[in-house]
Amino acid sequence: MSEAAARRRVAHRPPPVLWLAASLAAIAVVLPLVYLAIRAASGGADAWDVLVRERMLELVVRTVALVAAVTAGAVAIGVPLAWLVTRTDLPGRRVWGLAASLPLVFPSYVAALALLAAFGPRGMLQQALEGLFGVERVPAIYGFPGAFAALALATYPYVYLLAAAALRELDPALEEAARGLGRSGARVFLSITLPVVRPAIAAGALLVALYSLSDFGAVSLMQYDSLTRAIFVQYRSLFDRTPAAVLSLALVALTAAVVMLEARARGRSHARPASPGTPRPATRVALGRWRWPAVGFCLAVVGVALAVPLGVLGYWLARAVSLGTADAGLAAAANSVLVSAAAAAVAVAAAFPVAFVST
Secondary structure, eight states, X not given: OOHHHHHHHHHTSOOHHHHHHHHHHHHHHHHHXXXXXXXXXXXXXXHHHHHHSHHHHHHHHHHHHHHHHHHHHHHHHHHHHHHHHHHBOOTTHHHHHHHHHGGGGSOHHHHHHHHHHHHSTTSHHHHHHHHHHOOOOOOOOTTHHHHHXXXXXXXXXXXXXXXXXXXXXXXXXXXXXXXXXXXXXXHHIIIIIHHHHHHHHHHHHHHXXXXXXXXXXXXXXXXOOOHHHHHHXXXXXXXXXHHHHHHHHHHHHHHHHHHHHHHHHHHHOXXXXXXXXXXXXOOOBOXXXXXXXXXXHHHHXXXXXXIHHHHHHHHHHHHHHHHTOTTHHHHHHHHHHXXXXXHHHHHHHHHHHHHHHHO
């Protein structure tokens, strides 16, 4: 190595304080995993018994099924929404673009609560149908359907936002050249547009999958047995917490598998480079007779994902005001803001040194 190259390498080396901060952040992340491993190892034969039980396989299968369904549902909702908002003459596309991203502010357990209040047993829908038509029972949404609906509606904005950003940055010259060669709109989308935005879709799908794996609120409210719910039950009901540690390690293994699969898929994808220069605005695709079905699709998604939670929360707030109990939530709201701000500050402070050192 030449002296100039050595000097450049030293100049690009991060300061020791950043190395120290990154090391402390990494240790803080690894400590829970070390605890789980030590706890599971101390269980000996009991830990192995938990691992080989038929119940463990059932929990893993149920968790994987839910994560796969939620991820597929989020992609099926988010990608068409992104394309309609960014690439078509959809009426009111700016309003739909904003409204489609707002469900991200609702945690999954709030979405689950809203769905139960609106469509669950003795919910608003059943009460309305009972008063109008004498319907005394509606289909239950507990279990897999309810957990899937709550998580998909709460997480599709991850896919939508990343796909919409990728579609806006895509140079339309590629698509115009393909159309000039006589390709149909569907073939242009499948052969040109989709391969370019696939990394963004994969990143959004990864976020959805990780969120679904770690979720506890929605699956608990919907009474769906997944690994997170089983971990909580084992942790609270038994004096020996070895089973909870083993289940937690299984959840960590699933999470690592999802991350590795996404990284492998991203490594195999070869996105076409954009043309040099600043991309021109894309020509809007005329929806024609599909315009109003597209509006209906957007209305259905935004209605269930945004309007239903807002309506339920507004109804509860109105009742609390009428009963004089609304002030009870002010302290909780203030605590939420305080804890959120502190968590955001700590997360940024921990993530920046790791990102700087690693890149």
